[in-house]
Amino acid sequence: MRNEILEYFRKANGQFVSGQQISRDLHVSRTAIWKHINVLKERGYIFESSTRKGYRLIYAPNLLTPLEIESALHTETFGRHVVYLETTSSTNDEAKEIARKGAEEGTIVIAEEQTNGHGRLTRKFNCPFAKGIWFSLILRPKFFPMEAAKCTLLAAIGVCRGIRRMGLKDAGIKWPNDILYHGKKMVGILTEMSASMEKIDYIIIGIGINTGMKKNDFPEEARETATSFLNEGIDVSRKDLLAAVLYELEKEYKVAQEEGFDKVLEDWKSLSVTIGQEVRVIFGDDSYTGKAVGIDKDGCLLVDTGKAVTRVLAGDVSIRPIDAPIPKR
Ligand code: BT5
Numbered sequence: 001m002r003n004e005i006l007e008y009f010r011k012a013n014g015q016f017v018s019g020q021q022i023s024r025d026l027h028v029s030r031t032a033i034w035k036h037i038n039v040l041k042e043r044g045y046i047f048e049s050s051t052r053k054g055y056r057l058i059y060a061p062n063l064l065t066p067l068e069i070e071s072a073l074h075t076e077t078f079g080r081h082v083v084y085l086e087t088t089s090s091t092n093d094e095a096k097e098i099a100r101k102g103a104e105e106g107t108i109v110i111a112e113e114q115t116n117g118h119g120r121l122t123r124k125f126n127c128p129f130a131k132g133i134w135f136s137l138i139l140r141p142k143f144f145p146m147e148a149a150k151c152t153l154l155a156a157i158g159v160c161r162g163i164r165r166m167g168l169k170d171a172g173i174k175w176p177n178d179i180l181y182h183g184k185k186m187v188g189i190l191t192e193m194s195a196s197m198e199k200i201d202y203i204i205i206g207i208g209i210n211t212g213m214k215k216n217d218f219p220e221e222a223r224e225t226a227t228s229f230l231n232e233g234i235d236v237s238r239k240d241l242l243a244a245v246l247y248e249l250e251k252e253y254k255v256a257q258e259e260g261f262d263k264v265l266e267d268w269k270s271l272s273v274t275i276g277q278e279v280r281v282i283f284g285d286d287s288y289t290g291k292a293v294g295i296d297k298d299g300c301l302l303v304d305t306g307k308a309v310t311r312v313l314a315g316d317v318s319i320r321p322i323d324a325p326i327p328k329r
Contacts, residue, residue, distance in 0.1 A: 137205045
């Protein structure tokens with residue numbers, strides 16, 4: 001209902017509308033409207049009210065309602081269906097739920113706030129209200145299940161290009177799933193899949209991009225290693241950023257389908273900040289060091305330890321010695 005009320009005010013184009021009129025057109029009580037308007041005010045919307053004329057919307061904050069998203073989109077299918085939630089535990093969980101029920105490819109679930117955003121394993125990902133873009137994209141690719149891991153690579157390319165377009169020209173990909181800016185984590189990506197042996201049912205690509213995060217919004221262990229657009233001096237429009245990311249994601253997804261993964265790997269390498277660096281590979285309690293020399297056709301990182309070249313299928317990689325080289329343009 002709150003979205004409908006907002007849409008109503010937007011259509012009024014800054015003109016006053018009376019509570020009575022809204023109540024009649026939307027079939028809700030005037031008290032309910034008043035309560036919704038108060039919540040919207042708490043969310044940063046500014047209304048002017050007049051006892052004679054009613055209310056008019058004079059300022060809408062930088063939120064990601066379906067209407068805002070639609071006004072910025074330039075994709076064919078990605079983001080054309082939006083499930084918008086002010087708050088949820090995790091958009092990946094919501095997306096799984098609706099994918100199971102048949103939600104179509106390209107649908108996104110987006111939330112202003114996640115109360116239990118997750119990273120890989122059991123790690124948490126902090127997602128406070130409107131301080132980032134927290135969303136999940138549903139894909140139903142024709143790839144074989146064993147190729148699904150490559151969707152993370154594809155997603156990283158799309159997101160990296162999207163955030164470069166919005167001013168962070170030096171953003172680069174750290175294998176396998178982070179986007180760094182000058183060595184600091186700007187984006188986390190979590191890919192999850194449901195598949196049988198022969199066929200992928202759906203893939204959920206969960207993406208968290210830090211826009212207005214300040215130091216204290218990050219978990220303590222990430223305060224020195226994470227960043228946001230705001231931290232980097234850019235007051236980014238969240239809807240334009242989302243639109244740019246979805247556009248680039250859709251483009252790279254087409255590349256994967258039409259030209260195959262060789263081209264995706266090539267694109268990934270051109271945006272990588274991992275290859276060529278001394279790295280530490282951390283896998284559970286074990287770790288070893290070496291030089292990242294490439295990725296193979298399955299998307300595994302190749303690390304030359306001096307004795308052999310190992311294939312890293314999963315795990316964490318930290319880049320030494322400064323865990324943060326400035327990527328080459
Ligand atoms: C990731 O995991 O980076 C994947 C994060 C994916 C989040 C999106 S948001 C939408 C969707 N819904 C979800 O529930 N998840 C996805 P990983 O590589 O495991 O990194 C997790 C680590 O990043 C944590 O242990 C923290 O140290 C750090 N961290 C937590 N919040 C952060 C933030 N906002 N920005 C940067 N780093 C953060």
